[in-house]
Amino acid sequence: MRSLRGVVVAMALALAWMRTDAAILTWSAHNLTFEVPDGGTVTYNSASHFEIMWQDMALVITLYNKQGANDDNMQMDLARRANGYNMYECQPNKIKVKGFKCYSLTGTMPDGSHTLLANLVCKNRDLLVSVTVNYLLGSIEEAEDVVKSFAIGKQKAKKEKKQKVQSAEDAKAVEEAEAKRKQEQTKPKKNHTLYNI
Numbered sequence: 001m002r003s004l005r006g007v008v009v010a011m012a013l014a015l016a017w018m019r020t021d022a023a024i025l026t027w028s029a030h031n032l033t034f035e036v037p038d039g040g041t042v043t044y045n046s047a048s049h050f051e052i053m054w055q056d057m058a059l060v061i062t063l064y065n066k067q068g069a070n071d072d073n074m075q076m077d078l079a080r081r082a083n084g085y086n087m088y089e090c091q092p093n094k095i096k097v098k099g100f101k102c103y104s105l106t107g108t109m110p111d112g113s114h115t116l117l118a119n120l121v122c123k124n125r126d127l128l129v130s131v132t133v134n135y136l137l138g139s140i141e142e143a144e145d146v147v148k149s150f151a152i153g154k155q156k157a158k159k160e161k162k163q164k165v166q167s168a169e170d171a172k173a174v175e176e177a178e179a180k181r182k183q184e185q186t187k188p189k190k191n192h193t194l195y196n197i
Contacts, residue, residue, distance in 0.1 A: 025052075026154070030063065030127060035149035037142060057135045059146060066128040069121045074103040078117050081132070086110050088181075095147050099123055104147065109134065112174040116143040120150055138170040 026033045029047065037054060044051040050061045082090050087107035095102045097120055104118035113134055120129040129150060133143040 024149075027061075027063075030125075031152055032063075032127070032129070033149075033151050033154060034061075034146065036146055057133065057139060057142065060132040060134075062130040064128040064130065065126045066121050067126075069119070069128050071103075074119045074121065077119060077130075078103055078105050081117050081130075082107055082115075085115060087115060093118075093144075095144055097148055097150055099152055100129070100150060102147070106140070108177075112178045113137075114140065114143075116140070116147065118147045120147070122152065125152065136170065137174050 024033055024035050027050065036052065036059065037057070040052040040054050040059075042050070042052050048063045052059050079090075082105060085107075087109055090105050090107035093104040093106045093116065095104050095118065100120040100122055102118055102120050104116060106114060106116050109115055113136055116131075116133040116135070118129075118131040118133075120131065122128070131147055131150075133146055135143045
């Protein structure tokens with residue numbers, strides 16, 4: 001019993017030793033690597049759950065075994081997660097991840113930020129990686145790059161990733177879209193009157 005607890009503690013500590021100023025992070029217990037922008041702050045880490053935040057982006061990863069990870073279950077899980085966040089304007093998203101079958105969708109959160117949800121089913125390991133990336137408008141490429149970067153084994157940094165700060169134009173576009181959505185929700189529905197002639 002004691003040795004099993006030591007293994008779990010070692011797995012959790014493997015992430016704690018990662019340097020977040022590096023562009024590539026390694027989940028050593030699973031030999032899972034992924035690339036992220038520089039300068040993030042790790043806010044939670046355990047044997048099966050990891051969270052890191054930047055000024056304008058947050059990444060949450062949860063690991064599961066892939067038992068029952070078929071197309072229908074993965075699509076239903078994405079829809080359930082989107083509903084749990086009260087996301088709207090959800091759209092399926094096509095992302096290719098080497099070594100994984102990827103299911104993903106994007107949508108808008110109630111606060112106007114955007115979220116990319118992805119389930120990555122490893123093709124040759126019993127591993128399902130559930131990824132949530134919350135980002136501001138204009139950073140979809142960075143969010144997709146994080147998801148695309150997942151790999152089993154070591155990888156080299158492709159390029160230095162810097163956080164993209166939301167521009168004033170993007171912030172205004174978010175505010176206008178949110179105001180338009182609220183205005184459409186509050187519009188009274190037209191009643192059609194039938195006239196006999």
